[in-house]
Amino acid sequence: MLDLVEPYLPLILSGTLVTISVAILSLxxxxxxxxxxxxxxxxxxxxxxxxxxVYTTLIRGIPDLVLMLLFYFGGQMLLNNLGAATGLWDYVEISAFGAGIVTIAVIFGGYMVETFRGAALAIPKGQIEAGLAFGLSRRRLFTRIIWPQLLGYALPGIxxxxxxxxxxxALVSVIGLQDMVFNSFQAGRATRHMFVFMGVAMCLYLVITMILGFVIHALTRRYSLDPAAR
Incomplete structure (x- = not known):
């Protein structure tokens, strides 16, 4: 099996870098x-x-795949129709990389709104009122009182x-971006061993997710508002 996978490892690893880049920028x-x-x-x-x-309701009610296709194909069509109607620009081609990042950021921005909103509501209002009473500027009030607690409450949801x-x-593969899933699929189709290469992609996702889990756990312990959890 290693002899089967080894020739395609550079292709899969290059796709893995694309996947990680999309994830970080989208986040x-x-x-x-x-x-x-x-x-x-x-x-x-x-x-x-x-x-x-309206934004959060729409985002949470529409399937992610539909939004991905809508932003990539529909967005490109809309821009070109506007350009043709106004004469302000010629043909515009949206990159799959940019469309994937924007779509995923918009999708999860809807969830992050509720995460930060809930965290902000958890901060005792008395602390903010006390900070204002002591004459703290809005900037110092945010950096000293609001932001540390906001981050502590929001980190689990984040x-x-x-x-x-x-x-x-993984959805960016459907718009042609050569990410980890797309390249693994191409390798599987070329060798007719789809199960093997999808298994490689699965293992890589598990490794990345486990690393993310350790990072999140460390950050949660670092910024936790509960001393017992540190």
Whole structure:
């Protein structure tokens, strides 16, 4: 079996790097979306709260695969139709890498909004009022009181979303991005040993997920608000 897999290892490992890159960049985007959405939901006006509610409802109600295809094919069609109608640009081709990152970030941004929102609501209001009473600026109030507790409350939810996001990266293979799943599938089809190469992809996902689990556990212990959990 090793003789069968060895010639395709560089191809599979290059796909693994693409998968990890998509996961990290998507996670960064989803965290930014989640923080912004939570802020608008808690501190914004009624209009911004409704926008956030509609966004999270749509994201959680539409299958991830549908959104992936919609962003890649539908987004490209929309941009080209707008360009043709306005004459502002010529044909635009969206990269599978960029479309995959944006789609996954938007998908998990909806979940991160609720994660950060719940964490913010868990912070005792009395501490914020006390900080304002002592004359702390909004920046120092955020860095000294809000952010450490927000991170502590949100980390378990972020960890769960991160693990699921990592597995969701497999969807980018359906839009032609040469990630770990796509390259493993091509190797399996070329050798007619699909089970073997899908098994290799499965093992790589398990290894990556286990490493992520250790990282999440360490971060949770580091920033936990419960002294007994450290």
């Amino acid at each position: 960064s985007g989803s965290l930014l979306i989640g923080l912004a959405g939570a802020f608008l939901s808690l501190a914004g006006n009624d209009f911004s709260r409704r926008i956030v509610t 960890g769960n979303n991160w693990q699921i996001l990592m597995k969701t990266t």
